Amino acid sequence: MKPLLLLLSGLVFCSAMLPDPENELEKSIARGKTLYAGNCINCHMAKGEGVVETFPPLAKSDYVLKTPLKAIQAIKFGLQGPIQVNGVTYDNMMPEPGLDEQEVADVMNYILNSWGNSSDKKLITAQMVKEVKPAE
Template sequence: MSNTNQKSPLKESIERGNEIYTDFCVSCHLPNGQGVRKTYPPLANSDYLIKKQEASIKAIKYGLSGSILVNGETYNNVMTPMGLDDQEIADVMNYINNSWGNKNDKMVTKLQVSKVKK
């Protein structure tokens, strides 16, 4: 008999990612994932996040500088590397991918993150 209270690996990853988001991401991207217009791009309903998963992982892993286009707005700021390990990056990606109207059942894994190079 299976335990119906058992959480899926994705759900567990999202829960861990929520804590990481709160510790590392919330000050710029805000609790609602809306970011700050013209300064910090939104993660909520973000076309960039949806279409550019690898680039999003790379930004968390190595930081990001230069111009990006998110939901028709140009953002040109610097995101410093967060110093997270591959599992933490996978967890926070899974949280972001499944929050504020974002829905992505395709789980980001530690192995997938480990393959993203600068």
């Protein structure tokens, strides 16, 4: 009986020490919302709708949802030149915002889980952002 209690106690302790992915995503989204308000909102607007033919939408954006690595690249390094978003060509410049890898991940998690977008609870991590290289 004693070994069973020790085992159960150990399992409870270990499960309390492991990060909860859903909680980590929620924390990242909250941080990302703050970063978005300070860095992205002026061009992409409060609800991610963008500005027609000037700044692409992030809400229900095929560019963000279908090519998240390109979106990470744009946030991390800035973006210049034409891109297609939801069938519309945008040819403007997005400056590099100077965010660190965790901040880029947080902004992406916010965007991927706002305005009708869904990441299906997949967490973008700083390590994933770190692996994204500039466009060639």
